[in-house]
Amino acid sequence: MTTYIMIIVTCALINNVVLIQFLGICSFLGVSQQMKASVSLGMAVTLVTTVSSAVAWALYTLILVPLGLEYMKTIVFILVIAALVQCVEMFLKKTSPAIYKALGIYLPLITTNCAVLGVALTNVQDEYNLLQSVLAGLGTGLGYTLAIVLLAGIRSRIDESDLPKPLRGAPVVLLSAALMSIAFMGFSGLGR
Numbered sequence: 001m002t003t004y005i006m007i008i009v010t011c012a013l014i015n016n017v018v019l020i021q022f023l024g025i026c027s028f029l030g031v032s033q034q035m036k037a038s039v040s041l042g043m044a045v046t047l048v049t050t051v052s053s054a055v056a057w058a059l060y061t062l063i064l065v066p067l068g069l070e071y072m073k074t075i076v077f078i079l080v081i082a083a084l085v086q087c088v089e090m091f092l093k094k095t096s097p098a099i100y101k102a103l104g105i106y107l108p109l110i111t112t113n114c115a116v117l118g119v120a121l122t123n124v125q126d127e128y129n130l131l132q133s134v135l136a137g138l139g140t141g142l143g144y145t146l147a148i149v150l151l152a153g154i155r156s157r158i159d160e161s162d163l164p165k166p167l168r169g170a171p172v173v174l175l176s177a178a179l180m181s182i183a184f185m186g187f188s189g190l191g192r
Contacts, residue, residue: 004135007128011139017115018147019177019184024115027106028148029173037102038152039145041110044092044103046141048084048110049119053137055080056120057130077120078111085111115144147184151177 015021018028024045031041056077064070089107092100100107110116119140123133154176163172 007135008139012143013187016143019181024113031106032151035152038148040099042145049137049141053133057133082111
């Protein structure tokens, strides 16, 4: 049980996909302007990483390995992720058009989000079983959600402050993200 909890904590905090591995930066910086959109995208990424981890594990373990087609894993994982993102996109379009519109281009970009593909490939590399893969996907998604929601909160505070003109916009957002990254590195003990 402790091992399973550690997988989630490690993926969410210690090895955060955005702030430590620097994967998925495009949507992280692009969507974090609004809190509601950030939470929605974080939940969508969490859903996709969790489900795609399970499906990718099953396809890899039960089909690709027995047939000697391990080299096809990247293409197969991309197809799985694309199909899942399409399902999430259709669901949001039907149930919450406002959130669908707020996410804009970033929702279909989950398909090419290297963070989602990265967790599936890492699960194979680390030889995780099905439960470990699902928990790694869940932890990665929760870590992504935590990072994007924190940045959205910081950006809302920054928007209210009086900054020098050269720092406004992208410079202060990049500085904020860099400081968040440094703070998260402390979880891995790099600050000792």
